[in-house]
Amino acid sequence: xxxxxxxxxxxxxxxxxxxxxxxxxxxxxxxxxxxxxxxxxxxxxxxxxxxxxxxxxxxxxxxxxxxxxxxxxxxxxxxxxxxxxxxxxxxxxxxxxxxxxxxxxxxxxxxxxxxxxxxxxxxxxxxxxxxxxxxxxxxxxxxxxxxxxxxxxxxxxxxxxxxxxxxxxxxxxxxxxxxxxxxxxxxxxxxxxxxxxxxxxxxxxxxxxxxxxxxxxxxxxxxxxxxxxxxxxxxxxxxxxxxxxxxxxxxxxxxxxxxxxxxxxxxxxxxxxxxxxxxxxxxxxxxxxxx
Numbered sequence: 001x002x003x004x005x006x007x008x009x010x011x012x013x014x015x016x017x018x019x020x021x022x023x024x025x026x027x028x029x030x031x032x033x034x035x036x037x038x039x040x041x042x043x044x045x046x047x048x049x050x051x052x053x054x055x056x057x058x059x060x061x062x063x064x065x066x067x068x069x070x071x072x073x074x075x076x077x078x079x080x081x082x083x084x085x086x087x088x089x090x091x092x093x094x095x096x097x098x099x100x101x102x103x104x105x106x107x108x109x110x111x112x113x114x115x116x117x118x119x120x121x122x123x124x125x126x127x128x129x130x131x132x133x134x135x136x137x138x139x140x141x142x143x144x145x146x147x148x149x150x151x152x153x154x155x156x157x158x159x160x161x162x163x164x165x166x167x168x169x170x171x172x173x174x175x176x177x178x179x180x181x182x183x184x185x186x187x188x189x190x191x192x193x194x195x196x197x198x199x200x201x202x203x204x205x206x207x208x209x210x211x212x213x214x215x216x217x218x219x220x221x222x223x224x225x226x227x228x229x230x231x232x233x234x235x236x237x238x239x240x241x242x243x244x245x246x247x248x249x250x251x252x253x254x255x256x257x258x259x260x261x262x263x264x265x266x267x268x269x270x271x272x273x274x275x276x277x278x279x280x281x282x283x284x285x286x287x288x289x290x291x
Contacts, residue, residue, distance in 0.1 A: 205218050
């Protein structure tokens with residue numbers, strides 16, 4: 001969280017720089033009239049050679065025009081004057097890569113990586129093709145991918161993955177429904193699309209609440225919403241979720257059979273706040289076979 005806040009602050013500072021300098025650069029820059037931006041910046045620098053913002057816009061304009069040597073010159077001036085935000089480092093690395101200066105491109109990318117940014121998609125740019133197989137580049141990209149997709153690499157968020165898949169659902173030996181269970185929101189949640197033969201079905205979103213350190217599920221069907229939460233301790237099943245109300249509690253238990261590649265889901269109800277339970281549903285999810 002601290003790293004994320006630091007990134008937000010850094011990006012905000014650079015947003016502020018451009019916002020405060022809408023004139024004379026921003027309109028032409030927004031319209032991709034880069035030559036005009038450069039002309040304006042050159043005039044500004046004649047009047048004030050220490051105008052870092054002029055160099056800032058010149059650098060990005062030259063890079064956009066693929067005049068990377070000139071872009072590098074201005075980016076380096078910007079850096080020397082203290083403007084070392086993520087966008088400057090990224091574009092400077094791009095320009096060095098375009099000029100086949102692998103050493104300096106990697107140096108800038110490592111500096112970018114040290115800012116804890118999640119720029120893995122930006123590193124997909126074809127301008128980095130000349131260094132994409134470099135060990136250092138791969139490590140930087142891996143670091144950024146993990147930051148961009150934190151849930152993928154947190155075991156707490158992966159606890160319910162056994163339920164993900166395309167399923168035929170059976171009860172008492174008869175097929176009663178199909179269900180599509182998918183990861184969503186950067187693998188931070190699990191989306192259920194329940195399609196029974198007998199009615200309109202329903203949907204749920206399950207997610208790990210890092211504040212409460214438990215899984216939760218919101219189930220919506222026929223206009224009704226139920227909120228389930230994982231109990232602190234349980235022995236039955238690989239996942240349990242309980243919904244509590246004043247009159248009745250519901251408990252869902254999910255049990256994964258790795259050998260058979262099935263998931264058993266049971267639903268029990270209680271009218272005495274969990275002292276005793278009565279079975280309401282017993283279903284078996286069988287994974288659909290790929291064609």
